[in-house]
Amino acid sequence: MLSDILHAQQVLLLFKKRGVQHIVISPGSRNAPLTISFTNDSYFKCYSIVDERCASHFAMGIAQQLKQPVAVVCTSGSALLNYYPAVTEAFYSEIPLIVLSADRPPHKIDIGDGQTIRQQHVYANHILYDTHLEMINSLDDQEAMATNERLINKAINVAITNHGPVHINIPFEEPLYNTVNVPQVEPKVVDSIIETNASIPSLFLDRWEKANRKLVILSTLNPDVFTQDQLNLLTSDPTVLVMSEVSSNIRHEKIIWGGIDT
Template structure:
C-alpha cells in the first residue's frame, strides 16, 4: 500500500483509522494532497469527492446525522476552508459530530502575501468544540529562511538537538491534539477543526510507515443525578398539578418508549412534540401551533405550566416560544448531558444527564399521580382542533397548506423525511405523520444553504427511502448539491414551487 511520505499526514491517517473515523468527504486541491492520497489508497476509508466545499460539508453532515459518528471533511488551504462554515455552525447547534480537516501552508508563509493563504488558526473558534492547530514536521522546516531561525538552530549542534529531541515533542503534540479533537467530536457530539500544515513536495509516497502514533482512548464519564437534586425534583413534581414536557429536535428511538408510556398515564402532564421530535403517542400533543394559535389570554393562562421540562434540541414553533416567554413556568428544567439553552428566559435547572438516564432514576420515585384536569381539558381542545382542521382541509383551495396535506399523506411508511427550512418545516408541523417516518431538518441555524446536500448525505448513508421536501428558493440555493456522482436511487425531491 502507498502512504504519503510526510510523517504528519501518516499520523493523521493512522489515528483516524485507529479511532474508526472511516467516512471522508474530500474537496479539491493540492495542499491537501498528502491526506487525499493517504485516505484514498487505504480501503478502510470510504471516500467521497465533492467539488463545492459548502455542499461537501453539508453532505458529510447528512452522513454523520445518520450514523451518529464523526465524519471528516477535507479541504485545501485558503478560502476553501471558509466555505465549510455554514455546515460547521449547523453541526455546532445541532450536536452533530463533524471533523474538519484543513491543509495549511507552513507558518512562515502566512501573512507575507503568499498565494491561497489565509490565517486558518482558530478560524471557527466561536462555533467549534476544539481547534487543533498542528505543527509542521521538522523535516519540512529546512526551507525556513535562515534569519527566521532561532539562534540555537544556526549551529550544527543546535539543529541536531532539534531533530533528535524537538521532533519527538512536535510528534507528541500533534498526536495529542488529534486524539483530543476526535474524542471530543465523538463524546460531545459536535464539530472540531484540525488544521494540518504541509510544505512541498506534497505528492511523494512511500510503502513504509515512518511513525506509529499513540492512541488515546475515549474516556466516558457520565454525570450522576445527585440524590439531593433528584429528591428536590421529585418533591416539586409531586406537588405540581400542571406539568409540561416540551420535546425539541430528537433522533428517532432516542428515548425509550416505556418512559413515554409512563408520562401518558399522568393527567397532570402535557407532552408537546414537534415534527423533528420523532416521538409519538396518542396522548401527546403534536402540531403545537394548531393547538396554541387560536387561544385567548385566559386560555393561555390555563395552559401555563407549573413545571416545564425540555428535552432534545432546538424548538421550531415560534408560537410556543412566544407563549412560554410570556407565560413563564414557575420552574424550567432542561435535561441534556451537554448543554442547556435558556430559550424562555426562566431556566432554573440544567440536569446534565441523558433523558433515558433521567427517567430511569426519576420515574420510579413518582409514588402517585396528583389529581388534575390539566391534560383532560387540553385533550378536549386538541380533539376539537383536529376536527376543525380536517373540515377546513376538505374545502380548502389549492394552496401551500393543501399541497402539504396531499404530499405528506403520500410519504411511504418507514421512510426518512428530510425537510427544507422556512415554510417546508412550518407547514409540516401542522400535520400528524406516520410513526414509522423519521424526520430531520437543519434547525441548528435554520438556514436554507445546505438542506439538499444534507438530505443527499443522509440518503447515501441510511440506504432507506429518503424524501426531501423543499421550497423553490431553497432548492435553487443549494442546487450544487446535485453536482456529484453519489445521488442514490432511494432519494426523492419534492419541490413546492410557490415563487419563494
C-alpha cells in the same frame, strides 16, 4: 501508497486505529497529502464532493445516521469557511463532525500569500475542540510527533464522547505530492480524559419535582431516543404537557404534534 509528510501519516494512522472510516474530500492542492493518503488506503470510504458546503453537510448526514465521527477534508484559505453552516448545525445537533483543514506553514500567514487566511480558531464559537498540528520535518522531531499524537487523539475523543464537531488545522509545506509505500511513523492511541455534561444538575431535578405545571417541547431527535414506555411515563404525569416539533421523529397519542410555534 501514502504521503511522505509525517504529520499527514499521523492523521491517517490514528483515524484508522480509532475507526474513523468515512472521509468526505473537497478539491484542492494544499490538502493533497491527506487526499492521497486516505484514497490509497482501502480501509477508508472516501467521497469526493466538489462544492464545499455540500460536502460538509453530506459528511454531517453520514455522521448523524451512523452515530460515528465522519471527517471532511478541505484545502487552505476560504475553503473551510464554506464548512461553517454544517459545523454550526453539527454543534447544535450534537453530531460528531471532524473538520480537517490543510493550511499554509505559519511563516506564510499574513504576508499576502494566495489562498491564505488565519485558519486557527476560525470556528471558535461553534466548535467543541480545535487544534493546530505541528509541522514535522524529520523522524528526529520526537517532541512534535508526541504533541501531534496527543492533539489528534484528543480531537477524536471529544467528537466521540461529547457528540459534536471538532477542527484539526494542519499546515503543509511543498512539495505536497511526494509519496512512500509504507508509513514511517507509528502513532499510539491515547484515551484522553474528557469532561462530559451527561449528568442532570440537581437544581433542575429539584425544580422539576416541585413544579405544578411542566411544558416539555421535543425538537429534532433521532427516532430511537425515547422508548414507548418512557413516553407513556412522561405523558401520564398530569403535571406535564408534551409538545413536539415535526422534526422530532416522535409520535404519541398524548403528545401535541406539529405547528406548535403558532
